[in-house]
Amino acid sequence: MFNKIFPKSHLLTILAAIGSITGTFAQNTALPVSESDYYPIVNLPVPEGIVMEVGGMVTLPNGSLALGTRRGEVWIVENPDGNYNGRPHYKKFAGGLHEILGMAYQDGALLTAQRGELTRLTDTNMDGVADKYETIYSWPISGHYHEYSYGPKFFPDGSMIVTGNVAFGDQEWWLGESRVPWRGWAMRITPDGKMEPFATGMRSPCGIGIVDGEFFYAENQGDWMGSGFITHVAKGDFVGHPAGLRWADRPESPVTVRVDDIYSRVDPRSNPVGGPYVKPENLPGRGTPLFEVAKEVKGIKTPSVWLPHGILGISTSDILTIPDNQRFGPFGGQLLIGDQGQSKIARVFLEKVKGQYQGGAVLFREGFRSGVLRMSWGNDGSLYVGQTNRGWGSTGPDAYGLQRVVFTGKTPFEIQKVTAQPDGFELEFTQPVARETAEDVNSYDITGFIYKYHPVYGSPVVDDKNCAITGIKLSADGRKVRLLVTGLREKYIHEIKVPGVTNTDGTPLLHATAYYTLNAIPDGQKLTGYKAVKATPAAAHAGHVVPAGTPVAASPAAGTLAKRTTAQPGDWTSGPDQSFIIGTEPGLKFDKKELTVKAGSRIKLTMTNTDDMPHNLLIVTSGSANAVGDAAIKLGLKGNELGYVPDLPSVLYHTQLIQPGGADTIYFRAPAEPGKYTYVCTYPGHYFSMQGTLNVVP
Amino acid sequence: MYKKPVMIGRILPLIGFVFLSGGASLAQNIALDNLQAFKSPTSNWQIVGNVTADFRVKEQLRLQPGTGILANQPLDPKLAKDIYTLAEHGDADIELEFLMAKGSNSGIYLQGRYEIQLLDSWGKASAGAGDCGGIYERWEESRPDGAKGYEGYAPRLNASRAPGLWQQLRISFQAPRFDAGGKKTENARIIRVQLNGLTIHENVELTGPTRGGMNNDEVARGPLRFQGDHGPVAFRNLKIHTFDNPKPAFRQLTYEIHDGRVVKPEELASLKPVKKGDATLIDHSVSNFSNNYVIRYTGKITIPAPGKYRFRGIYSGGYGQLTVNNQTVFPFSWSNNSREVELPAGELSFEYSYSKVNEGDRPSLGLLVEGPGIRTVALHEPGSVRPSGSSNPIYLEPAREALIHRSFIDFNGQRLPYGVSVGDPSGINYSLNLANGALIRTWRGDFLNVTPMWNDRGNGTSVPLGSPVDLAVAPQITTVAGAPAGQYLFKGYQVDPGNHPAFLYEYNATGFEDRIVPDDEQKYLVRTLKTVRAGTSFSFDLAKGKRIETLPDNTFLIDGAYYIQVTQGGSPVVAEKDGSQTLSIQTSGSLSYALIW
Numbered sequence A: 001m002f003n004k005i006f007p008k009s010h011l012l013t014i015l016a017a018i019g020s021i022t023g024t025f026a027q028n029t030a031l032p033v034s035e036s037d038y039y040p041i042v043n044l045p046v047p048e049g050i051v052m053e054v055g056g057m058v059t060l061p062n063g064s065l066a067l068g069t070r071r072g073e074v075w076i077v078e079n080p081d082g083n084y085n086g087r088p089h090y091k092k093f094a095g096g097l098h099e100i101l102g103m104a105y106q107d108g109a110l111l112t113a114q115r116g117e118l119t120r121l122t123d124t125n126m127d128g129v130a131d132k133y134e135t136i137y138s139w140p141i142s143g144h145y146h147e148y149s150y151g152p153k154f155f156p157d158g159s160m161i162v163t164g165n166v167a168f169g170d171q172e173w174w175l176g177e178s179r180v181p182w183r184g185w186a187m188r189i190t191p192d193g194k195m196e197p198f199a200t201g202m203r204s205p206c207g208i209g210i211v212d213g214e215f216f217y218a219e220n221q222g223d224w225m226g227s228g229f230i231t232h233v234a235k236g237d238f239v240g241h242p243a244g245l246r247w248a249d250r251p252e253s254p255v256t257v258r259v260d261d262i263y264s265r266v267d268p269r270s271n272p273v274g275g276p277y278v279k280p281e282n283l284p285g286r287g288t289p290l291f292e293v294a295k296e297v298k299g300i301k302t303p304s305v306w307l308p309h310g311i312l313g314i315s316t317s318d319i320l321t322i323p324d325n326q327r328f329g330p331f332g333g334q335l336l337i338g339d340q341g342q343s344k345i346a347r348v349f350l351e352k353v354k355g356q357y358q359g360g361a362v363l364f365r366e367g368f369r370s371g372v373l374r375m376s377w378g379n380d381g382s383l384y385v386g387q388t389n390r391g392w393g394s395t396g397p398d399a400y401g402l403q404r405v406v407f408t409g410k411t412p413f414e415i416q417k418v419t420a421q422p423d424g425f426e427l428e429f430t431q432p433v434a435r436e437t438a439e440d441v442n443s444y445d446i447t448g449f450i451y452k453y454h455p456v457y458g459s460p461v462v463d464d465k466n467c468a469i470t471g472i473k474l475s476a477d478g479r480k481v482r483l484l485v486t487g488l489r490e491k492y493i494h495e496i497k498v499p500g501v502t503n504t505d506g507t508p509l510l511h512a513t514a515y516y517t518l519n520a521i522p523d524g525q526k527l528t529g530y531k532a533v534k535a536t537p538a539a540a541h542a543g544h545v546v547p548a549g550t551p552v553a554a555s556p557a558a559g560t561l562a563k564r565t566t567a568q569p570g571d572w573t574s575g576p577d578q579s580f581i582i583g584t585e586p587g588l589k590f591d592k593k594e595l596t597v598k599a600g601s602r603i604k605l606t607m608t609n610t611d612d613m614p615h616n617l618l619i620v621t622s623g624s625a626n627a628v629g630d631a632a633i634k635l636g637l638k639g640n641e642l643g644y645v646p647d648l649p650s651v652l653y654h655t656q657l658i659q660p661g662g663a664d665t666i667y668f669r670a671p672a673e674p675g676k677y678t679y680v681c682t683y684p685g686h687y688f689s690m691q692g693t694l695n696v697v698p
Numbered sequence B: 001m002y003k004k005p006v007m008i009g010r011i012l013p014l015i016g017f018v019f020l021s022g023g024a025s026l027a028q029n030i031a032l033d034n035l036q037a038f039k040s041p042t043s044n045w046q047i048v049g050n051v052t053a054d055f056r057v058k059e060q061l062r063l064q065p066g067t068g069i070l071a072n073q074p075l076d077p078k079l080a081k082d083i084y085t086l087a088e089h090g091d092a093d094i095e096l097e098f099l100m101a102k103g104s105n106s107g108i109y110l111q112g113r114y115e116i117q118l119l120d121s122w123g124k125a126s127a128g129a130g131d132c133g134g135i136y137e138r139w140e141e142s143r144p145d146g147a148k149g150y151e152g153y154a155p156r157l158n159a160s161r162a163p164g165l166w167q168q169l170r171i172s173f174q175a176p177r178f179d180a181g182g183k184k185t186e187n188a189r190i191i192r193v194q195l196n197g198l199t200i201h202e203n204v205e206l207t208g209p210t211r212g213g214m215n216n217d218e219v220a221r222g223p224l225r226f227q228g229d230h231g232p233v234a235f236r237n238l239k240i241h242t243f244d245n246p247k248p249a250f251r252q253l254t255y256e257i258h259d260g261r262v263v264k265p266e267e268l269a270s271l272k273p274v275k276k277g278d279a280t281l282i283d284h285s286v287s288n289f290s291n292n293y294v295i296r297y298t299g300k301i302t303i304p305a306p307g308k309y310r311f312r313g314i315y316s317g318g319y320g321q322l323t324v325n326n327q328t329v330f331p332f333s334w335s336n337n338s339r340e341v342e343l344p345a346g347e348l349s350f351e352y353s354y355s356k357v358n359e360g361d362r363p364s365l366g367l368l369v370e371g372p373g374i375r376t377v378a379l380h381e382p383g384s385v386r387p388s389g390s391s392n393p394i395y396l397e398p399a400r401e402a403l404i405h406r407s408f409i410d411f412n413g414q415r416l417p418y419g420v421s422v423g424d425p426s427g428i429n430y431s432l433n434l435a436n437g438a439l440i441r442t443w444r445g446d447f448l449n450v451t452p453m454w455n456d457r458g459n460g461t462s463v464p465l466g467s468p469v470d471l472a473v474a475p476q477i478t479t480v481a482g483a484p485a486g487q488y489l490f491k492g493y494q495v496d497p498g499n500h501p502a503f504l505y506e507y508n509a510t511g512f513e514d515r516i517v518p519d520d521e522q523k524y525l526v527r528t529l530k531t532v533r534a535g536t537s538f539s540f541d542l543a544k545g546k547r548i549e550t551l552p553d554n555t556f557l558i559d560g561a562y563y564i565q566v567t568q569g570g571s572p573v574v575a576e577k578d579g580s581q582t583l584s585i586q587t588s589g590s591l592s593y594a595l596i597w
Helices: A006-025 A242-247 A259-263 A290-296 A625-633 B265-270
Strands: A041-043 A054-059 A065-069 A074-078 A089-094 A104-106 A109-113 A117-122 A132-138 A149-154 A160-164 A185-189 A195-200 A207-211 A214-219 A228-232 A305-307 A316-321 A335-339 A344-353 A356-365 A372-377 A383-388 A400-405 A415-421 A424-429 A445-451 A461-474 A480-486 A492-497 A513-518 A578-582 A594-598 A602-608 A618-620 A651-654 A663-669 A675-680 A691-697 B026-029 B045-052 B062-072 B083-089 B092-100 B105-110 B114-119 B167-174 B184-186 B188-195 B198-206 B222-226 B233-242 B249-259 B273-279 B293-303 B307-315 B318-324 B327-334 B337-343 B346-356 B365-371 B374-378 B403-411 B414-423 B428-433 B438-444 B477-480 B488-495 B501-507 B510-518 B525-531 B537-545 B548-551 B555-558 B562-568 B573-577 B580-588 B590-596
Touching: A054 A104, A054 A109, A054 A372, A054 A383, A065 A109, A104 A149, A109 A149, A117 B488, A132 A185, A149 A207, A160 A207, A195 A242, A207 A335, A214 A316, A228 A316, A228 A335, A242 A259, A305 A344, A305 A356, A305 A513, A335 A372, A344 A372, A344 A415, A356 A415, A415 A513, A424 A492, A578 A594, A618 A625, A625 A675, A651 A663, B083 B233, B092 B105, B092 B114, B105 B167, B114 B167, B114 B188, B222 B233, B249 B346, B265 B318, B265 B327, B273 B293, B307 B318, B307 B327, B307 B346, B318 B337, B327 B337, B403 B428, B403 B438, B428 B510, B537 B555, B537 B562, B580 B590
Parallel strands: A207 A316, A316 A372, A578 A602, A594 A691
Antiparallel strands: A041 A400, A054 A065, A065 A074, A074 A089, A104 A109, A109 A117, A117 A132, A132 B488, A149 A160, A160 A185, A185 A195, A207 A214, A214 A228, A228 A305, A316 A335, A335 A344, A344 A356, A356 A513, A372 A383, A383 A400, A415 A424, A424 A480, A445 A461, A445 A492, A461 A480, A492 A513, A602 A663, A618 A651, A618 A675, A675 A691, B026 B233, B045 B062, B062 B233, B083 B222, B092 B167, B092 B233, B105 B114, B105 B222, B167 B188, B188 B198, B249 B273, B249 B293, B293 B346, B307 B337, B307 B365, B318 B327, B318 B346, B365 B374, B403 B414, B414 B428, B428 B438, B477 B537, B488 B501, B501 B510, B510 B525, B525 B590, B537 B580, B548 B555, B555 B562, B562 B590, B573 B580
16 A cells, blocks of 8 residues: 555565475475465555454355445445456445454344444445444443454354453553453353453454354463463453452352462462562563463363464464365365464464363464454455554554465465374465475474463463484375374473475475463373384574573673673673663554764663563664564564574674563674674565665764 | 643643742732722722523613622613722732623723733633633724734633533733833744533733723833623632742752662761762762662752741652751652742741652752742743653544543542533533433533543543533432432433434433533533433432522523523422521422523
C-alpha cells in the first residue's frame, strides 16, 4: 500500500537465507526451493483511505469476505480473489464499533466481539448495510487499554466462545491483572445472551478456534507465559496466568484452582521493596515449570503444543483448521497458527495420547506484509490473511495488509507430521525420502527443553538436554521414519531437527525443524527391526557461540575491548569521550535515530528499554543489519540465551538482551574507520524497523 | 490554567503542560459591586444581581437588582458608549463570563486597542473574524475598497453558545514591547484565547490595533474596554491577571551527583557526591548515569515580590524533594508534584533533589514556577524535560451520514467503558453512556479526536473536538410503571437511512427506544424516548443543577448553561433536594424534549 519495495526485499532475504541452509546440508545439487514455489502470497488491492487493520475476518456463504477492523468498521469484500477478470469490491457494512477483534457469520448476521460486548449485526432491509446492531451480551470491562476482547467462535451446539485480555497494573505496569470479573477468562455465551464463565488463566487470548468441536486457544509469551503456545481448553481449566483466578471462587465459576495454589508454589514477587514496585527479573535456575505445579494442583491445563518463542512466532494470533481435502495441499486436518509480530504462519499437527492433546509445530509460511492476525478460507480454497501490527511493529513492515496464500498444486517436501511413539517418534514426510539420508543418524538432532513459569516476561529455554537416537526404521513406502530415541521427557518440548534428510531428488526439507510437545509418551509396541545407530558426536551440533549474556569486564590494560564491556576500562582515566542514552519508542523504534561519534573515541552507551517487550542493541558494519538480524533468528532455541547476538565479524559491539524496564551500559571504542555504521535490535521480528545510524566522523 | 499531563498508555509518559495563565498572579478581581473600577461610565452600563434572556427573544435582557454583574442595556444607541477599566494592563490574562441577548454584538478590547469580538453567532455553521471569538479586522481607509479591512482572524471554529447562556472567555495577552526610545521592538501577541473551554486562537501576532481601537498608537499599558454601543450584553466573574514582575532566577546554583539508589528521604542527608559543578538552570543531563543516582541542586533563587508561588516539579521515574527558603515545598515524593508556598521577596535558599530509581522510565527533570505578577517560568533547560509525542493526530468527521462511534469516554474523572458518541453532518454531536442510557455530553462543531485510541497502541478513548456541555452520568429513568427503574440491560440500536441510531434498552424488562437527533434548523438536539409497550408510565430526570429557572412554553434554564424545552409528555417539575435542583417529569409512553445550548 504505502511501501511496495520493502516486502519484496524481505522475501529476497528469506530466499537467500533458505539458500544458505540448503547449501550447508544438501548432499547434491538440487535447485534451492522456497515457500513461494509452493504457496505464493498474493496482495489484495485495498482502496486508498481504508485503514484495514484487520481484527476479524470471515468468509460468507456467497464467497465474499467480511472484514472487521480496529477502527470499528466492517467491510464486505465481494469477489475477493478477483476472478473473472474482476477486482475485489469493498462496501462498508457497519461502523463505529469499539475495536473489532473477531468475526463470525450465522443465519445471515455477522457476530463480533467489541471491547465490552458481543454484537450481532443484521442487514434487515437487504441494502447491503447493517441497520440493526444488537447487543447479545455485555461483559464487565474497566476501560484499560489492554482489555481486548476476542471472538466469537461457535461450539457445535451454537453457543459461542469469547475471550478477554488482562489489564496491566498502574504502578506494576508489567503485571497482568483482572480488574473486573471475567477478564483473563473465556466466556461461553448462548445466542440469546446467557453467559457462563468457562475457563481462565489467559493473558492475551487473541487466537481462538474450535477444532473437532473442542475449544483451543493460542497464547503469547508474557508474565507467567514462558512462550507462545496453543492449548485445548475444557470447561473449568486454568491455563497459567493467575490474574483471572481473582474470580474463581464466585459461585458461577467452574474453575477449581485458587490464587494460593499458584502463589504458594511460585513466588509472584510483587512486593514493593523500599518504595516503588520492582519489576521481577529472571532468576537463575529452572524454577518450577507449569507442568510441575499442575502435578500438584488439579485443574491446570498445560499447553497442547508450545510454539517456541522467536522461532515459530512471538505473538500467536489465530487458529484455523486446514480443510480435510487436498485443495490446499497435503496438510488437510492440521492447524495453521498465525503470528502477528513475526508476520508468519506455523503449522500444527495434533494427536491425543492418554486423553491429552499434544503434537508438533513446523513453520509454514513467512513473509507477510504486516502482522498476521486473522485467517479465513476463501471459497476458492485459498487462504485469506488479514493483517495488522496494531502499533506493536512486526517483521512485515506495513501497518496493515490483506493478502492470500495460494496453493500452486506442487507439493513441497515437508515434515507431514510427527507422532509420539512408546520409544521415540515417527516422522512422516510429504514425499518418499532418500534412504541413505533417512538412515543416517547425523541427519537428525533431538533436544528436549522447557520454559519457566514465573512472574517475569517470557522465559529462557531451560533444562535442555540432547536426546540420543539409537535406531532408525524407514517404512516400505519411504515416507515414514521411525526413530528410536532415549532421554525423552514427558511435558517437555522436543526440538526435532532434520537437516540431512532429502527426498529422492535430493531436495532438502522446506522446513527442517519440528517442535513436538510430548505431554504423554504412548503405550504400545516397541520398535523392532530397526537399524541400530550411534551419532558421531561432533556432527549433530552447531558451533558454539560465547553466550552474550556473560558480561566481560574490561581488562586493565589497553587493547581491544570485548564486544560487550560493561565496566569502564581501567585506562579510560578521564572517562568516556562521549556518553549516550538510547531508549525505545513504541512501534519498534529507538528514540534516537542517529548518533555521531569521533573515530576511535571512547564511548559509553546506555540502552534503556521502556517498551513492553525485550530489546537489544548491536552496532554492526554498514549494510549488515538485516543479515545480522536474520542470523539472530537462526540462532533458534539458543537465541534467548545468546541475547540474539550472532557470532559474526560484522557485529562490532552489543548490549545484552534487555527486558522491559531494564537497561544495559556498554563501553566501546568507536570504529577507527569513519563512515556510517548501524545499530539494530535483533530480537526476533524487530530488526527491519528498529535501526539507527552511527555516524563515525574523522 | 494547568491541565493534567496526558498519558497515552504507560509507554509514553508525556509531560504536556499547557498553561493559559500565571495562576497565582496579581489577580485583580474587578469587583462588580459598583462601577468604581470604570472610567466615567455612561448610563447604558449598570451593576445588577441577575440577568436572564430568552434565546427566542431578540435584543432583550431582563435585569434584576443586586451586584456581581455588569450589564449593558443600550436603550438609546446614541448615548450608549463603551466602558473602560481604570486599571491599565500590559501582559495579562483576562478571564470573564459573558451573556449575549439574541442578535447582540459587543467586544473586549485589550489595552483598549485589540478587539476579541463578541456576537450572537449561535448555530452558524462557520465563524469568521467578525463572529464571536474572532480577532476583529484592522482597518485602513487608504486601502482600496474591499481591502480596507485586513488581518482579521476567524476563531478556529464556532464555539458560541445560545443567547441567554453564560459563556466563558479566557484571553492570554502579551503586550507590545518598546525600547528606551519608545520604538516598538515586538508586536502584541494573543498567546491564547479559549471560548467555552475550547482553544480558538493560539500564538497570533498582531501588527497593530484592530478597527475601532481607542487609539491607533500602541502602548505598553492600556485599559480593558468593553463595547457597549451595539446591543445588550452582560459580564461577570471578571479577572485581570497582570504580569509585571521580573522573573525568578537562580544565583550561585551548583549541582552534585551521587551514584546509588536512594529511596528514603533520610538517605539524602548523607550523600557522597561523585561529581560537582556550576549551573545556570536545572538539567538532568549533568548526570551520565542511567538509573539509581541522585542529582541535587543548591543555591539561591531571587524572588521579586512577596506572595504565593506555585512550583511544579517534574521528576520522572524517581523521587523529588524541593525546599525554598528552608521551607519544604515538595517533601521527598514519587514522580511529579505541584505545590503553592508563601515566600518573602529576596534571595532565598534553594535545594532541589532528584533520585532516579525506576529503570523503566527515562530521566526527566524540570521545575516551573509562577507567582504574583509572574507568568510561568521554566527553571530548567528545554532538553531536561522529555517532550510530549508529536504523532499525526487522527480526527473523525461525519461525511454524508451520521457517524456512530463507540469508545471509552473519560468523563468527570471517571472512565466510562461503554461510551458512544454520535456525530451529525450538521455538526451537532452528543455522547451517551450505554451503561445506563444517560445523555452525558453535547457539543457543536467538529466531532472527535480519536488519536488516543487509534494512534500507536491506543488507550481506547476518544475526545470531543468542540466545546462540550457536560451533563450528568447518573441514570435518567428513575421509575417504571410506578416502581423503581431497577435492572438495566442494553440491547443495541437500530439505524435509520441517515445512520442515526435509535438506542434500545430495558429497565426492569420494560423496553425503551431512545432517539436523539438535531432539530430541523440543526441548532440543537431533540430527544424522543418511548416505551416499547405503549403507555407504560415512567419518570425521567431531565436535568440537575444548582439553579433551574422557568421560562415560558415548558422551557427551563439550567444553571445558565443550557435550556430544556419539553415538547411532548407533559409538564416537568423542579424539585429541591440537598441544595440542588432536579427537573423531572412523570410521563406515560413517550417523552420528547429539546436540549439547547
